[in-house]
Amino acid sequence: MKEVLVLIEVDDETGNISSASLELLEIGRRLSYETGNTLSAVIVGYNLQELSAEVAKYASKVYIIDNPALNEFNPEAYAHVLEKICKQISPSHVLLSHTYKGADIAPRLAAKLKVPLTTDCIELGVNKETGLLERKKQVFGGNVIATLICEGEPQLVTVRPKTSSRIKETLITPGEIIHLNFEIDRSCFRIKLLERIAEEVIRLEDADVIIAGGRGLGGPEGFKELEKLKDVLSKVFKMVEVGASRPPVDKGWIPSTRQIGISGKKVSPILYIAVGISGATQHIVGMEGSRIIVAINSDPKAPIFSVSDIGVLADYREVLPSIIKELEGLLCKD
C-alpha cells in the first residue's frame, strides 16, 4: 500500500507537535482515506522518543530520523534525509506545512526528487479521473484563486497553516515507529549557524483583536497611538495585538513579525481595526477572515472600505484620541 507522508514540525516553544502539523495530519488523513493509502509521518531531529509516541496516535507509520547532527534545523540536511526516505518508501504524496521551515525545505526536496511542487496551498482535493492532487492557491496577490495539477510521484505540496482543522481521530492501535539510521552527507553542513537573534514572539494568529496600521500612519509614531487604543481594548478583550500592512514594515517603522498579508501572517480575530490602510489585495488576503472589520481612513476611495463592516472616513490623528476617550469613559462606568 502506498503512503501519504506528512512531515511533522515541532513547536519550538512547547516541544510538542506544532499546530500546523496537527492540521497537516488531518489533511493527510483525509487524503489517505480518499486515495485508499496509509497515513505516515516523518519526524526529523534529535531526541524524538516522546514526540514519536505522540504522533503514532494518529499515523499508522511514524518514521524517525533521530540524529544529534539534526538537532538544529538545517534545510539542506532536512531535504537530504527526506529525499532518502522518499527513495526508500516511494510515497504517493508528501505534505509539508508552509511555515518558515517547510517553505525552506520543500523546493530543495522537489529539486532532488525532480518532481513538481505547489507551495502555500489553501485546499487540496483528489482528481477523480487521474488521482492527481488538485492544489488550490492564491495567486497574483490574492486577486485570483487557481487550482493546479502536476504529474509525477510523489505529489508534493506545502499547505498554508490554519486552512484545516487539527486531527482528532486517534488510531485504535498506535502506529508503528520505524527508526531510520541514515548517514547524513557532509555536504549538508555547508551553511553554519552563527547566531540566533530572538525577537518577541507575537502570536497575531491567536489574537482576539488586532489594530493594524498602514502607510497612512505617516511614520513610526503612529504605532504609539495604536498602542494606546490597544491598552484600552485590553480591558475588555483577552488578547489585543498591534499589526501592520506591508508598507510600514518595508519602511522599517515596525518589525516584519507584525506584518499581515500574503507575505506575512494570516489572521482571523473577532475584531480587526485597520488604521490608515488603503486595502491592497495582498493585505486583505491576510485579514479577510476577521469577524468584524473596522476601517479608519481619510480616503473615501480606499478599497479597504469594501471589505469592512464599519468605516470611519477621517484622518486617524483626529479621531483616534476621541475614540480612546470614548472607550475609556464607557469602561470606567462599569
Place this chain on the structure above:
Amino acid sequence: MQGLKIIVCAKQVPDPEAPTSELEVDNIQMKVITRGLPPVINPLDEAALEAALQLTEIHGGKITVLSVGDELSAPVLRKTLAAGANELVLVQDECFKDLNEYSIAFVLSKAIQKIGEYDLILTGREGADWHSGQVGLILAELLGIPAVSLAKRIEVSDGEVTITRIASNGLEVVKTALPALITVTSEFGELRYVSLGALKSARTKPIIFWSAKDINVDPTILKKRKIISLFKPMRDRKCTIIRGETPEEISKNLVNELLKVLKTFYPGRYGE
C-alpha cells in the same frame, strides 16, 4: 579577490501595485489575463539587485542581471542597467511560456553555465505573480551550491558570505562559502531611486539576447504549469459609514455601532 561577480535573477511580472480591476481570468483557456497591467521587475528581485549594488560598492566587481521569459520587455528590464548593473542577459523563447518552477530554474541554470564564473547569485524570495518561492532554491540545487533564503542583510569577506535571515522566531545569522545563492526578502529594502537621466543614458547600454538554442535547452523536456480552474474571489462586505460633525460625535457613533455589532455576533459576551 578581484571584486565580486554577482548574477541577479530578475523576473518580469504584471505590476502588483496596479488596479486589480485590470486583472481578468479566462476560464476556458485557463489563463490569467494581465494585458491591462504594465510589466515591471518583480519588486523582490529589485531588492536583490539593490543587495548586489551595495556589495559591489564595497568590494567592486560586476553585476549581471538575468531574466527568462517568453515575452520580455527590454525597456522595463533596462532599469536594472540604469540602477547600476553592468550587464543584462535576456533569455527569451516562445517555449518558455507558462513553464513550471522546476523548468524555469533549469533554464536559468543553463543560462548561468553560459555566463560562466560567479561568486553570488541573488534573487527575490518569490514572484509577485505566482507566489511560489521555489525557483531560487531549486536553482541552487541544480547548480550544486548552498542556498540561504529570506536574507535581510548580506556581508562578504574572505571568500565567505554572512547572511542575516528571517527565521521562525526572529533572526538567524548564518555563514557559508562562496559561491552561494541567496534569496532576498522585502526587509532588505527597496531598490534605490533610478533617475530619468540614468534611464536615458542606459538606453545605449547593450543587452545580450539568447534563445533556448543559445543555451542548449531542449524545449521538449520543459514542463508547463497546468491549471484546471481559475476565479477572482468576490470580497464584499456591507460597510456602514459612521457619520458625525466632530471627532467626538464620530467616536461616540462608532463605539455604539461597534457595540451593536458585537452584541449580534456574541450576545452576552461583550459590551455589557
